Amino acid sequence: MIDLLLSPLSYAFMQRGMAAAILVGILCSVVGCYVVLRSMAFLGDAVAHAILPGVAIAYLLDGNLTVGALLAAILVGLGIGFLTRQGNVKEDTAIGILFTAALALGVALISTIRTYAVDLSHILFGNILGVSSGDLWLTIGLSVIVLGSVILLFKPLLIISFDPVLAATLRLPIGLLNNLLMILLAFTIVIALQTVGIGLVAAMLVTPPATAYLLTRRMAPMMFFSALIGIFSSVVGLYLSFYYNIASGAAIVLTATFLFVLAFLFAPGRGVISQKAHKSRVLRG
Amino acid sequence: MDELNKMFENLARLEIDHVYAGYGNNLILEDLTFQVPHGGQVAVVGPNGAGKSTLFKVLVGLLPVKKGNIFIHGLPLGAHQDCVAYVPQRGDVDWKFPVTVRDVVMMGRYGRLGWLTRPGEKDHQIVAECIHQLGVSKLANQPIGELSGGQQQRVFLARALAQQPHILLMDEPFTGVDISTQEVALNLLEELHKQGVTVLVSTHDLNMAAERFELVLLLNRKIIAFGPPTEVLTPERIKIAFGGKVLFIHGAAVVDECCPPEEQDNFGARS
Numbered sequence: 001m002i003d004l005l006l007s008p009l010s011y012a013f014m015q016r017g018m019a020a021a022i023l024v025g026i027l028c029s030v031v032g033c034y035v036v037l038r039s040m041a042f043l044g045d046a047v048a049h050a051i052l053p054g055v056a057i058a059y060l061l062d063g064n065l066t067v068g069a070l071l072a073a074i075l076v077g078l079g080i081g082f083l084t085r086q087g088n089v090k091e092d093t094a095i096g097i098l099f100t101a102a103l104a105l106g107v108a109l110i111s112t113i114r115t116y117a118v119d120l121s122h123i124l125f126g127n128i129l130g131v132s133s134g135d136l137w138l139t140i141g142l143s144v145i146v147l148g149s150v151i152l153l154f155k156p157l158l159i160i161s162f163d164p165v166l167a168a169t170l171r172l173p174i175g176l177l178n179n180l181l182m183i184l185l186a187f188t189i190v191i192a193l194q195t196v197g198i199g200l201v202a203a204m205l206v207t208p209p210a211t212a213y214l215l216t217r218r219m220a221p222m223m224f225f226s227a228l229i230g231i232f233s234s235v236v237g238l239y240l241s242f243y244y245n246i247a248s249g250a251a252i253v254l255t256a257t258f259l260f261v262l263a264f265l266f267a268p269g270r271g272v273i274s275q276k277a278h279k280s281r282v283l284r285g
Numbered sequence: 286m287d288e289l290n291k292m293f294e295n296l297a298r299l300e301i302d303h304v305y306a307g308y309g310n311n312l313i314l315e316d317l318t319f320q321v322p323h324g325g326q327v328a329v330v331g332p333n334g335a336g337k338s339t340l341f342k343v344l345v346g347l348l349p350v351k352k353g354n355i356f357i358h359g360l361p362l363g364a365h366q367d368c369v370a371y372v373p374q375r376g377d378v379d380w381k382f383p384v385t386v387r388d389v390v391m392m393g394r395y396g397r398l399g400w401l402t403r404p405g406e407k408d409h410q411i412v413a414e415c416i417h418q419l420g421v422s423k424l425a426n427q428p429i430g431e432l433s434g435g436q437q438q439r440v441f442l443a444r445a446l447a448q449q450p451h452i453l454l455m456d457e458p459f460t461g462v463d464i465s466t467q468e469v470a471l472n473l474l475e476e477l478h479k480q481g482v483t484v485l486v487s488t489h490d491l492n493m494a495a496e497r498f499e500l501v502l503l504l505n506r507k508i509i510a511f512g513p514p515t516e517v518l519t520p521e522r523i524k525i526a527f528g529g530k531v532l533f534i535h536g537a538a539v540v541d542e543c544c545p546p547e548e549q550d551n552f553g554a555r556s
Contacts, residue, residue: 037382155395163378163392166444169345169371170396171363213383217428222383 008242016136017128017195021234021252023143024195028204029212029230030150030223031188034181036209038161042092043080045202046099048189050076052106052198055123060109066138066190073186076102081182085175126197126249128238135194142187149184150223157181158219195234196249203253208233211260214267229259298323298483299344299452304353306336306343312351313339319502319511324481326474328494328514331504332527337487338374340504341454344485345371357452370450372441374457380430386440387425390416393447415443418476420469435466442473452483459488471497491518 008014035044054072058065076098083094122130131139150157160167160177167174185205192201212226237252244251265272299321307313313336321327329337342348344355346363355362357369370393393415394408404412416422419439424432429440438458445453458470474497477484485502488494494501494514501517503509509526510517 037379152401155392155398156400158384159392159395162382162384162389165347165371165373165377166392168347169369171346217383218385218388219383 004243005239008239013129013131014238014242016131016133017248018235018238020131020136020139021128021195021238021248022231023139024192024204025208025230025232025234025252026227027143027146027188027230028192028201029208029226031146031184032205032209032230033212033219033223033226034157034161035185035205036213040185041202041206043077043095044185044189044205046080046095047073047077047186048193048198048201050099050102051190051193052123053102053109054106056106056109056113059113066135069190069193070186072102073190074183077182077186078179081179122197123193124197124199125247126193126195126200128195128241128248131194139191139194142191146184146187149180153177153180154220196252200249200253203256204230207253207256207260211256211263214263214270229256233259298325298358299485300354300356300359301344302354302356304343304355305351306339306348307351308348313506314343315507317353317508319508321483321485321500324478324483325500326478326484326498327486327500327502328498329485329487329502329504330489330491330494330518330526331509332489335505335526337504338456341371341456341485341487344452344454345369347371368451370445370448370453372438372445372453372455372458374460375434375438378429380437382430383428385426385428386416386421386432386443387412389429389440390443390447393444396448411449412447415446418446418473419443420465433463434461435463438462439466439469442470446473450482452485453477455484455486457487457489459490459493491523494518 009018032044035041051069051072054068054070054075055065056068057063057072058068080091080094080098083089083098084091089097156167156172156177159170160172160174164174167177188205189201192204196204208229209222209226211229212222212224216222216225233256234252237255238248240246240251240255241248263271266274268274301317301319304317305312305315317340329340331337339348343350344362346369350362357364390412391404391408394404394412398404398408413422413425416425419442421436421439421443424436424440429437432440442455442458445455455470459467462470474484474486486498495518496514498514500512501514502511503517503522503526505526510522
């Protein structure tokens, strides 16, 4: 059994992949708590897709693909915030317009490059076993920035998310904090692309926090449990991917989904079964 | 007389000077000028749409003034970050958020704590006292979503108390809540009076305004009258403020509107 777990780690690419998967698991799950509580799932998905033109331009200019992705994610995220604040366009409409435009631009650019096919599939579906040591260091650096910000700014971010009226009376810079959260989300998504790819980033942002929400009643424990679930899904998913030759991103997301279904059914207090039992107790008096 | 005015000004904690406010092109408050002395308790009375909630939103900085000035302790609005607390008519929050009663009340301390400091012994003690004072100690560890409407209102009052404000604004705290929550809110007013906290409470209950408050601001977009209830709440003035919506039965005024509709809220903080 131990051998079963350790033998994959004798490969350097597996070690790097495991480290990246764990970091992504933690990061997505923690930042995802805000995504879930503030109903930003569509936004997260949109930003992930909007990265494509950034990657394409970086590729055409022979630049760093991750930096290109990061810039595109931040630009689109802030652009959506800007459009929404003008008051003429609803947020989900603004998201729909900007993310499809960015995606179309990405497709248009990529269609001009013939040799791009391989790298493109990595962007779409992730390629955790192709994580280079440079990628890993970048992931570590961005993770420290994002987690540090979430911990240091826990109080102001909690207030702007829970009660914007209190935030305004306490004179918190609401716009600035919202933009900061947007940038943290963009960092997280770009890091997560390596493991799960564009198509499945939203799952990593939403599923572990949604599972943790069913199991906890306070914000900090929710973030902690969410991170644990993210780590567990990433590690188990990666082993499944190694032994059964499944795409790593898909294996990670399916593991997380399985945990969510368990919590949805069996969570004490909030799970379906516990609520049914409670109802029948009430009915019987 | 000038001397006296000057003294009054020095004592004033809250000074509103020719203030105009509204949403977009729609002017709701016109030329309000009044001063509330140190520790004064004011009932803000007026019909629906008179601008009671708008006045509070302006005072707390949720809505900018179009013209005029507001001074708190002689300094313009916004110079003090934590001395005005506001309890909205119905907290416009996500009730499914994973926070307990204690967490919500602790948020009242955040203004004083700053962004990076963790709550200390003293903060926990103040939070526990405020929770106790509003009679929700047993619920301290409950998620706020599991509370009744009256209990939720008490939690928001406890949070305002934990802010240790110099000025407390309460929007219709006696509307749509159970009798015991009303009683708790009234006791709270007395306690705040002892502490010298300046309080503005909006209400449509003329009798409560007359019995429980030393000052009444009769408002209908403009100030109809401001002063002690016996001077302000005269049948003539009430008629001016409320128009045809008021009945006099044996000298007691009854207003023909009980539950004010949710005021249209053009303010989008969550963008």
